[in-house]
Amino acid sequence: MKLFASKVFQAVALAATLAFAGNAVADYPEKPVTLVSPYGPGGAADLAARTLANAASQYLGEDMIVVNKVGAAGVTGSTFVSRSRPDGYTLLLARVGSQAAVPAINPRIPYRWNDFTFLGLLEKNPFVLTVGTDSPYQSFDDLRQALSEGKSLSYASTGIGSLQHISMIMLQGELGLDSNSFTHIPYKGGGKAVAAVAGGHVDIFFQNMSGVIAGIESGQLRPLLITTDARSAQLPDTPTVAELDMPNLEQVVGWSALYGPPNLPTEIVDKWQAVLQQVSKDEQWQRQTNQLNSIPFVRDAAQTENFVRLQYDLFKAIVDRYQLAIN
CATH class of the missing domain: 3.40.190.10 (Periplasmic binding protein-like II)
Known part of the structure; x- marks a missing residue:
């Protein structure tokens, strides 16, 4: 009888936990979202991150706060996000260098090019x-x-x-x-x-x-x-x-994109798809992106993954052919 009661209690607790998690995702976001820029303040990546944060906060319903986590050609900040909780509150301003070129060149970094949840491409340079x-x-x-x-x-x-x-x-x-x-x-x-x-x-x-x-x-x-x-x-x-x-x-093109940690819930991915579509039509974001000498190029999660895969595969083929890899 005690064993039965214990199993019932465990089942009820699990159901409550899942229900709470589901509600938390449904209410996302309930607090500010951190956007990690893996390069230094004032650079192109940092400016792209702050331009996105300013625009996205209007449509997200919460503030988006840019934090610079610098080091190892973008690897430090990217690694931090790849190891963060998949709750949507820590995201990455992804760049061609840290997300395509470096993974192609250095197989010893702590993440692969696709060890993230793709949310959307933002712009091309x-x-x-x-x-x-x-x-x-x-x-x-x-x-x-x-x-x-x-x-x-x-x-x-x-x-x-x-x-x-x-x-x-x-x-x-x-x-x-x-x-x-x-x-x-x-x-x-x-x-x-x-x-x-x-x-x-x-x-x-x-x-x-x-x-x-x-x-x-x-x-x-x-x-x-x-x-x-x-x-x-x-x-x-x-x-x-x-x-x-x-x-x-x-x-041969630079770009910025929005990534999350692996295994972000579908509901959070869908939320960001909607937010980025609104950002793509935001005249101030378009103007500021153009002022950074970039071209607005918002794409959905699947299109972003395909875009980055093509570029990564091209870089990897060149690295292997000319033996450029850092081992």
């Missing part, structure tokens, strides 16, 4: 191939001609395995060139790389538009191509990679 304004290459055709004649050029990046590095390997492949065509010169930070190209110390820098637009507008850099599928309003005279018969380079 195309890459622009630039040279210094004193460079003899006035157009990409000039550059291509020089390379076809055996000219060896140097390019800047922010490190081995960075997206700037990977993008140049992809460009090398698209042009059918061997590894002797380019000399890789890594720098500690995009600002130093821009200065090196502007000063004529390095020939080329392939970087996201937000990182080079100031140099272009100030007359220090000359853009030769952009990885958008149509010409950019900010750089209307710059040809796209499709126009230059290299459409595969459209995969």
Whole structure:
């Protein structure tokens, strides 16, 4: 009789716990949501996070608070979110570097590219191939001609395995060139790389538009191509990679997305799908995103996962082919 009573009590307790959890999910959110930015304050990731938080708070019904958890090229903050409780109160401002490039390059980090709940893509940031304004290459055709004649050029990046590095390997492949065509010169930070190209110390820098637009507008850099599928309003005279018969380079693009820890309940995922759809139509969010030189590109959870998978697979293939992985 006592055993029966014990089992009844356990069943009732479990039912009550499940009912409470269900109600908690149904009432989500009941307190502010933390949005982890895995990069430092004032950078592109941080600004994208704060732009999202400002807009999403209006439609979420609670505040969204940005917290910077910096370190290891975005791995520290990303790991923190991947290990957080799946209750929807700790989310990640995901970026191409920490969520696609680094997992492809370094198999020893504590998470894989898909060890998260995908909530939605937010924006894209195309890459622009630039040279210094004193460079003899006035157009990409000039550059291509020089390379076809055996000219060896140097390019800047922010490190081995960075997206700037990977993008140049992809460009090398698209042009059918061997590894002797380019000399890789890594720098500690995009600002130093821009200065090196502007000063004529390095020939080329392939970087996201937000990182080079100031140099272009100030007359220090000359853009030769952009990885958008149509010409950019900010750089209307710059040809796209499709126009230059290299459409595969459209995969060279930065982005921001919203991720959660693994196993977020469906109800919370659905809530964020609705919120992000409202954000996508928010004129202030659109304007602020454009001011960051990004392109609003809100996509649902499934589309986001497919988008990131394609990019990760491409990066992983390049890393494996050229043995770039950090082991």
